[in-house]
Each structure stands twice: as structure tokens, then as C-alpha cells.
Amino acid sequence: MTDRPTISVVMCVENGARYLQEALDSIALNAMPDMEVLILDGDSTDDTVAIARRHALAPRILRQRAKGHPQALNQSLTEARGTWVAHIDCDDVWPAGRMRALWAAAEAGAGEWIFGQAVNCDAVLRPLGVPQPARLITASLLHHSIADRIGPFRTDITHGSNIDWAARASHAGIRFAPIDALVLQRRIHDSNLGVTGRPKAMRDLFQILRDHKARSGS
Incomplete structure (x- = not known):
């Protein structure tokens, strides 16, 4: 593999052993030439690291330097070596x-x-609806240079930092391209961050909306 792979697949995880094998298997199912897999581990106390180490993908495993999801996303873009970057959560699956x-x-x-x-x-991955267009970082492939143009993920909001990042990308003129293909099976369960922290998520989303309107002058 070259020092600069074409694609970096990144997973930020803490205590994700429950679904990790399935997520890694789905990455392997979608393996591309010249692709690296990077796992940022947030000091997991379960079998997360052991599962990752023995997987055939042979991912590069690094320790998260700071707690928090946006902090991990920022580190992921610093550590990823690929020209293009794809993210996956430890409890989701790529079709x-x-x-x-x-x-x-x-x-x-x-x-x-x-x-x-x-x-x-x-x-157990039974669909709860029909596929929908999703402007989620985990349902996308992004050019690494975007991070240089719009800056890091905000660390002052716990929830929705990827929504804020996408809003800033749109404001900066980043070219978005939707495709008509299912790219993510998003697992909803009782440990999801969006489920356990719903009140804080709503406050963060309202703040993102206010900030986006201010940038747009509306």
C-alpha cells in the first residue's frame, strides 16, 4: 500500500464490541484497492481492541487523544491518510x-x-422504514481536502456536530452529490447516542440552526 492510500475508512469507537465484528465484516465486504482501515479507540474496557486486532482487515488502531465524538472525528481527519475518507459507526453496517x-x-x-x-x-438489522437520502457523514464518501477548507468539527456541541459541519460545507461552496444507492444500514438501539441524549441533542440542533441562519444572513 502507498503512503497515501486512495480511501481511508475510519471508525471512532468506545466499548463497541457488541456489534463491531459485524461492522468490520461489512467493511471487508466492500473492500477497495488501495484502502486503509483506521480505528480510533476511546480507551475501551470491553473486547473492542481485541476484536479489531484479530480481524482480517488488519486495521490501524490508534488511541483517541480526547474524549468526545467531535474530538474523535477531528482526530480521524488528521490521522486518515487517504485522498477520500469514509466513516462508519461501530454499530452500523455497510450493504x-x-x-x-x-x-x-x-x-x-x-x-x-x-x-x-x-x-x-x-x-438485528430489520428495516424500520424505507431507504432515504441521508446527508450523514456515515452515509458518504468525502474528499479529504474539505477539512482544510471548512475547519474542524465543533467540540462545543455534543450532538449534531456532523450536521453543523455539513452546513458549513454547504456555506463554503463544497460540491455535494447525492446518489440513488443504499449505502448505510443504521442500527437504532437503546445505547445510541441520539437516543440516550435526546434532550441535549435537541438543544444542540437548535443552536446549529441559529448559527447557520446567522452565516446565511437570514
Whole structure:
């Protein structure tokens, strides 16, 4: 592999052993030439690191330098070596063909941030609805240079930092490109950050909306 792989797949995880094997297997199912896999571990006390170390993907495993999801996302973009970056949560799954679909759009020059569709699923991956267009960092493939143009994820908000980042990217003129392909099975369960911290999530989202309106002058 070159020092600068084409694609970096990044996972930020803390105590994610419950679903980690399934997530890693789905990455392997979507393996691309010249692709690195990077895991940022937040001092897990379960079997997260052991599962990652014995997986055939042979991921590069690093310790998260600071607690918090946006802090981990910022480190992920610093540590990722790929020209393009894809993120996955430890409890989610990539369907077969995911990376091929996103990469085809990237190679065709469709945009700098390619988004697909996601479907919410229960704990055993039974769909809870139909696939929908999803401007989520975990349902996308983004060009690494975006981080240099719009700066880091905000660390003053716990929830929705990726929504704020996407709003800032839009304001900065980043070229978004939606594709008509299912790229993410998003597992909804009782330990999801968005479920356990819903009141704080709503406050953060209202703050993001206010800030976005201020940038837009509306």
C-alpha cells in the first residue's frame, strides 16, 4: 500500500464490541484497492481492541487523544491518510456494493462530498422504514481536502456536530452529490447516542440552526 492510500475508512469507537465484528465484516465486504482501515479507540474496557486486532482487515488502531465524538472525528481527519475518507459507526453496517457506488460517483467527478441513502434498522438489522437520502457523514464518501477548507468539527456541541459541519460545507461552496444507492444500514438501539441524549441533542440542533441562519444572513 502507498503512503497515501486512495480511501481511508475510519471508525471512532468506545466499548463497541457488541456489534463491531459485524461492522468490520461489512467493511471487508466492500473492500477497495488501495484502502486503509483506521480505528480510533476511546480507551475501551470491553473486547473492542481485541476484536479489531484479530480481524482480517488488519486495521490501524490508534488511541483517541480526547474524549468526545467531535474530538474523535477531528482526530480521524488528521490521522486518515487517504485522498477520500469514509466513516462508519461501530454499530452500523455497510450493504454490499456501497463503496463501489460512492466511488463511481467520485471518479466521475460528481462532487467533493458524495452522499447515498440510509435505512434505519432495529438491533438485528430489520428495516424500520424505507431507504432515504441521508446527508450523514456515515452515509458518504468525502474528499479529504474539505477539512482544510471548512475547519474542524465543533467540540462545543455534543450532538449534531456532523450536521453543523455539513452546513458549513454547504456555506463554503463544497460540491455535494447525492446518489440513488443504499449505502448505510443504521442500527437504532437503546445505547445510541441520539437516543440516550435526546434532550441535549435537541438543544444542540437548535443552536446549529441559529448559527447557520446567522452565516446565511437570514
